[in-house]
Amino acid sequence: MNGSLQGGRPAQALPSTADRGDVPPLSDRLRRVHWPVAGRIGVHPTGDYRSRGRGPGLEYADVREYVPGDDPRQIDWNLTARSDRTFLREAHPDRGLDAWLILDASRSLDWGTARMLKREAAAELVLAASILLGRRGNRVGALIFDRGPLRVIPPGAGRNARARLVAEAQRVPGPGQTGATDLAGALAQAERLITRPSLVIVVSDFVSEPGWQLPLKVLGLRHELVVAVVTDPRESELPDVGLVTFEDLETGGQLDVDTGDRRFRERFRKAATERGGRVRADLLAARAAAFELSTGEDVLLQLLRLFRRLELERRGRPAVAR
Numbered sequence: 001m002n003g004s005l006q007g008g009r010p011a012q013a014l015p016s017t018a019d020r021g022d023v024p025p026l027s028d029r030l031r032r033v034h035w036p037v038a039g040r041i042g043v044h045p046t047g048d049y050r051s052r053g054r055g056p057g058l059e060y061a062d063v064r065e066y067v068p069g070d071d072p073r074q075i076d077w078n079l080t081a082r083s084d085r086t087f088l089r090e091a092h093p094d095r096g097l098d099a100w101l102i103l104d105a106s107r108s109l110d111w112g113t114a115r116m117l118k119r120e121a122a123a124e125l126v127l128a129a130s131i132l133l134g135r136r137g138n139r140v141g142a143l144i145f146d147r148g149p150l151r152v153i154p155p156g157a158g159r160n161a162r163a164r165l166v167a168e169a170q171r172v173p174g175p176g177q178t179g180a181t182d183l184a185g186a187l188a189q190a191e192r193l194i195t196r197p198s199l200v201i202v203v204s205d206f207v208s209e210p211g212w213q214l215p216l217k218v219l220g221l222r223h224e225l226v227v228a229v230v231t232d233p234r235e236s237e238l239p240d241v242g243l244v245t246f247e248d249l250e251t252g253g254q255l256d257v258d259t260g261d262r263r264f265r266e267r268f269r270k271a272a273t274e275r276g277g278r279v280r281a282d283l284l285a286a287r288a289a290a291f292e293l294s295t296g297e298d299v300l301l302q303l304l305r306l307f308r309r310l311e312l313e314r315r316g317r318p319a320v321a322r
Contacts, residue, residue: 026300027131034307036307063087063089065085070088098141098196098198100194100223102200102202106181106207107178114294121293128300130162134157137157140155140165145185178251184211184212197223200225225286230293236269237269238265241259
């Protein structure tokens, strides 16, 4: 059962890495980091990702013979001077990328026993994605969901767009906003909303009503799909802390349990392992690049591991699971 532990001293989340004096700001740490994107997704004019087409641009693609009507500014004069024909230089046009964050805003994210709350980990990921993907004309938008789709932020670029995304990621649901998370409904709306092939990043703890698997598969057919499964170490293994009360943060239901019972802790660990295995299998079936975003580790380090894995996979080399 997912929720908060009550009884004795409540678990406190440590300050996020962005707020600690011994760690540079996330924006400084991301200066030399690049988000690897597959070449099959769509792009829009004015950006720093290479288009699949050819035309005016900076990155060389090929040459072909000049035909009437071609832009004479694209003539390759060096090659033409060595030939009896006129040749045109072709390049990959620079294009901008559209990225979408499908962001879980439910109450189950208000939980954390390690470095930060799950909501804080998600917010740091949103900040990193908005910085990395919002460079040089690329645009980042978001669909925020809870018990259903809540808000849509159209793709935008610049500091104002980034600030709005991070503010939405940090927003805590208001009083009385309880109920089961509807991830399936959010994914179905995203499929209707995002018409241009894009990079879609789903950020959720997957504490949700069932039925999200098919909409995720449909989304993965058209878009490049990255999934961050937000977790906390105590969701997979309980400490022996005596009698505690579990509270479901989404419904308010409570249950008293004795964590001193070794058999109970083992059943809890086994159930959590099985659930995690099912989620991973479903994400693999949807062709998503999935990774665990844990509250127990620096967010950027986890993101860099994902990037290394993606680069290895796209070069045809096996990536070691970590």
